[in-house]
Amino acid sequence: MAACGSNSKEASVTTNDVVIQSFKDDGLDIGDVSDLENKEFGDTRKEGKRILVPSLGEDAGGRLFMFKDKKGLEKAKSYYDELGKESPLLYSHTHANGLFLIQMNSDMKDAEFEKFKNKNSMDKALK
Template sequence: MMKKVYVLLFTLLPSLALVACNQSTSSKESPTIDDALKSFQKAGLEAENAKKMTKDDYGMAPMKAKEAKRFLIPSLGEDNGGRIFIFDDKKDLEQTKEFYDKLGKESAMLFSWTAATNNILIQVNGDLSEDKFNEYRKVLEDLK
């Protein structure tokens, strides 16, 4: 009987250790905001002068992101671009996305594009063409 217990322990423990190690490394490999911004640029998309967002940059939007940066898209004109957020909580991401989506429905002047993949949300000036925004969305979706 004891022999069976030892065999089980020596068989299961290494397997459990491998599973635990694999889980901890996968969370470290989650893409960062900087990974996304570099990927946009690598794809030939504008994402310039990224700066950490302040409370003033959030305006009326929920300030629930773990990290957020504002970036410029010079082809849209001076001081126009987008925001990129990373969240710990999916509900916070969904609430922030919903905030921007509702603004656009309430007023065409406030319309902006949004896309979310995993724990990253981008919000981009609505003056950007839908086709060009879809290029940003695709890069975000392909981010590993």
């Protein structure tokens, strides 16, 4: 996993590099990708994408964020993690790498989410 601090390569990588290139190149189940509205962690992030995952059903999937700094990333990850602790209905998978955070809804099986983490798609994009 990349270091949590920002480096020059990370600064030049975009969410499109991670989602469209790396995830799809790894054969992960990625459907339509669209921009997120600013209301989702607006000024703390550089980019945000909604990722649809066809195997989860219509309009199901998650989000990929690229944050401006580690503090913003940690705040967003904590938000999703705490929601899941408050209610099992609000649980979602989260994984941080560098300044990227991926969040997928709980309909995704743990083994499938592990592919997003363990395929190291974000690491490859950062190299």
